[in-house]
Amino acid sequence: MITDPTTEATVPRTEPLPVVATPAEADRPRPFSKLPEDVLREVVVAATAGLALAMGLRTVLHWQGLMSTAVVWYLAAMGFLIVLVRSSRGGLAATDRVVTTMIWSVGAIACGILIWLLGFIVVNGIGKISWSFFVDDLGDTSALNKGGGMRHALIGTIEQVGIATVISVPISVMTAVYLNEVKGRLSPLIRFIVDAMSGLPSVVAGLLIYSVWILTLKQGFSGFACSLSLVVLMLPTVTRTSEEILRTVPGHYREAALALGASRWRTVSRVVLPTARAGLLTAVILGIARATGETAPALLTAFGSSTTNVNPFSEPQANLPLTVYQLIRSGNKTQLERAYAGAFVLILLVLVAFALARIISTRSERRLGKR
Amino acid sequence: MSEIPLSWPAPDGGLSIGPPSPGYDDVPDEPRIPNELPSLGDRIYRGVATACAAVSLVIVGLTFVFLLWESKDIFGEVNPLKFFTGMKWNGGSKDVAVGGLLLATMLVAIIGLIVAVPLALAMALFINEYAPRRLRTVLTSVIDLLAAVPSLIYGFWGFFALMPQLRPIARWVAEHLSAIPLFRLTEPNANLTQSAFVAGVVVGIMIVPIITSVSRDVMSQVPRELCEGALALGGTRWGMIKDVILPFGRSGIVGATLLGLGRALGETIAVALVISLVFSGVNWHVLQQGAGSVAALIVTRFGEATPLERSALIAAGLGLFALTFAINLISRTIVARSAKDWSMR
Numbered sequence: 218m219i220t221d222p223t224t225e226a227t228v229p230r231t232e233p234l235p236v237v238a239t240p241a242e243a244d245r246p247r248p249f250s251k252l253p254e255d256v257l258r259e260v261v262v263a264a265t266a267g268l269a270l271a272m273g274l275r276t277v278l279h280w281q282g283l284m285s286t287a288v289v290w291y292l293a294a295m296g297f298l299i300v301l302v303r304s305s306r307g308g309l310a311a312t313d314r315v316v317t318t319m320i321w322s323v324g325a326i327a328c329g330i331l332i333w334l335l336g337f338i339v340v341n342g343i344g345k346i347s348w349s350f351f352v353d354d355l356g357d358t359s360a361l362n363k364g365g366g367m368r369h370a371l372i373g374t375i376e377q378v379g380i381a382t383v384i385s386v387p388i389s390v391m392t393a394v395y396l397n398e399v400k401g402r403l404s405p406l407i408r409f410i411v412d413a414m415s416g417l418p419s420v421v422a423g424l425l426i427y428s429v430w431i432l433t434l435k436q437g438f439s440g441f442a443c444s445l446s447l448v449v450l451m452l453p454t455v456t457r458t459s460e461e462i463l464r465t466v467p468g469h470y471r472e473a474a475l476a477l478g479a480s481r482w483r484t485v486s487r488v489v490l491p492t493a494r495a496g497l498l499t500a501v502i503l504g505i506a507r508a509t510g511e512t513a514p515a516l517l518t519a520f521g522s523s524t525t526n527v528n529p530f531s532e533p534q535a536n537l538p539l540t541v542y543q544l545i546r547s548g549n550k551t552q553l554e555r556a557y558a559g560a561f562v563l564i565l566l567v568l569v570a571f572a573l574a575r576i577i578s579t580r581s582e583r584r585l586g587k588r
Numbered sequence: 589m590s591e592i593p594l595s596w597p598a599p600d601g602g603l604s605i606g607p608p609s610p611g612y613d614d615v616p617d618e619p620r621i622p623n624e625l626p627s628l629g630d631r632i633y634r635g636v637a638t639a640c641a642a643v644s645l646v647i648v649g650l651t652f653v654f655l656l657w658e659s660k661d662i663f664g665e666v667n668p669l670k671f672f673t674g675m676k677w678n679g680g681s682k683d684v685a686v687g688g689l690l691l692a693t694m695l696v697a698i699i700g701l702i703v704a705v706p707l708a709l710a711m712a713l714f715i716n717e718y719a720p721r722r723l724r725t726v727l728t729s730v731i732d733l734l735a736a737v738p739s740l741i742y743g744f745w746g747f748f749a750l751m752p753q754l755r756p757i758a759r760w761v762a763e764h765l766s767a768i769p770l771f772r773l774t775e776p777n778a779n780l781t782q783s784a785f786v787a788g789v790v791v792g793i794m795i796v797p798i799i800t801s802v803s804r805d806v807m808s809q810v811p812r813e814l815c816e817g818a819l820a821l822g823g824t825r826w827g828m829i830k831d832v833i834l835p836f837g838r839s840g841i842v843g844a845t846l847l848g849l850g851r852a853l854g855e856t857i858a859v860a861l862v863i864s865l866v867f868s869g870v871n872w873h874v875l876q877q878g879a880g881s882v883a884a885l886i887v888t889r890f891g892e893a894t895p896l897e898r899s900a901l902i903a904a905g906l907g908l909f910a911l912t913f914a915i916n917l918i919s920r921t922i923v924a925r926s927a928k929d930w931s932m933r
Binding site: 280283284285288309310312313316317319320321323324326327328330331333334335337338387388389391392394395396398399401403404406407409410411412413414415416417418419420421424425427428429432433449452453456480481482483485503506507509510511512513516517538541542545546556560563564567568570571575 | 626627629630632633634636637638640641642643644645647648650651654655657658706707710711713714715718719723727729730731732733734736737738739740741742743744745747748749753754756757760793796824825826827829847850851853854855856857861883886887890891901902905908909912913915916917920
């Protein structure tokens, strides 16, 4: 046994030797992943040196645009970091450190892209929202004049997405029930097809409804046709998420219900689905968020219009993403400002849906955790 | 305190728990045979669930049948083989072929993969292995949000915000790496916007979330003992990733990449907004203005197309659908198999 010579003198042999100073300290886990100071120092030194080099090259070579400077800065900083760590700790540590820094910076890049993307739309769009945006349409405003609004597009989006939700949600949830509760003979095949469908290009969904509804059944362009194509796109999204949710319902809930003599259907409708309610709601909201932003199918089925058409079952109808797309395409400045405003509202809708889904799912997780 | 009797004498003289129930003797003492036929309600429920599940099958079937049926007009004029291998899309005439555009779509998608795969793998490793717990939830939200942003917004941002920033980089690459034929320019002052490169970067960013989430799932299935073993043997974290996680996750990562390829091929509005569409052949000068995409072709030409050209667009859509569907099936099979491999080990 190894003992400290100083304690050996004072502590009698019969008592166990104190291994650590205080019991409170012994219970505490050792801080393991704390970032050592010299690591931070090396990264800061390398980053500063890289920045100096990049800025120097920028002024000497007259670079334009921030991105090229950023790329050079990054590469130079990585180079400096390798040299620094290799000199103090050797090659293996240098590789590890550089990879760690790179992986951290990729995380930062992803956050940066998201902030840039959202910031671009918000900064450009927020000033262009006015009261007339919600109460006016583009029917009697010419392309070059200001004024007008997106009422027609908002009405179209609400109606089309609403109809698509009403059709697709029962089918999706029942498909998920089939996959996870009925577990029928077709389940592997259906799961496979639903997976493959979730990668279906949105333009193909538009073409499908165009050729079935408009060319074969001889119906005109309409909001309802757009809803049908959105159903095709929502179906796999909602089905897959719902199936994941149903899988989290504990098996003993079902067993308890069946043991009490409930039929299969009562088990599903009274026990499984209510337990998964919050998760299913999240799945539906995410499906709605996806459908709200789809442009390509609307182009082939609703076709778009600049006047307000309240009836989704006849005549072409606009919706928000489609109108924004057409405004960007028209390529003049006034139309572009309208497009920014529309894109801002679109991204707001998606963000609200996303936040709602997050809140519902974390709350339900907390509730399930307490049980 | 009065004692509550826990047992009563049973009729046969032994002890049974609980008070005797009325009619206790009437129930025959043999196992009940469960009803083999489910009740009517259950049969209806099964039927409805099966019918709903079949809707997806029907939709996929309908897509093949109807797209094929509606492209009969163009296939009456142009040999299907020629349609899918020819290089030029002459919208107004009968001389239409989608082969060139399919190739150009592939080009954009491959540039997208080159951008997306390293980013997505690093992101997956970051979330799984490096990030502290609190940061992990933030990053999963970031990835989910990137997946939720509509394609239209990516196109809008790509054209007005990203493209001006990419131009100097494209200029630099064209000047310094012109030894590679793909990076050459036809003339020194060529326009470097609206190119396959820009479209590839936009598409690449768009497919990062799907590749990240699938490869994350795969990487998190690596047995933890192996990772800990590698660290305990004195390996660095990178050593553990390189020698344990990546080899184990290889087939899953390939599957995730293919899945991303399928998404990239079908990307429509973002590409349509960013590129200037080339109808004849493939523009192999990836940095230079002009690129192709079948999906973008369909949305740009649809509004003003003649009935014959619409039929050709549907045929092009059929080709795109067949291609993406096949890629999706293959990639899902690979991912599913890689998961099964581990459960066997």
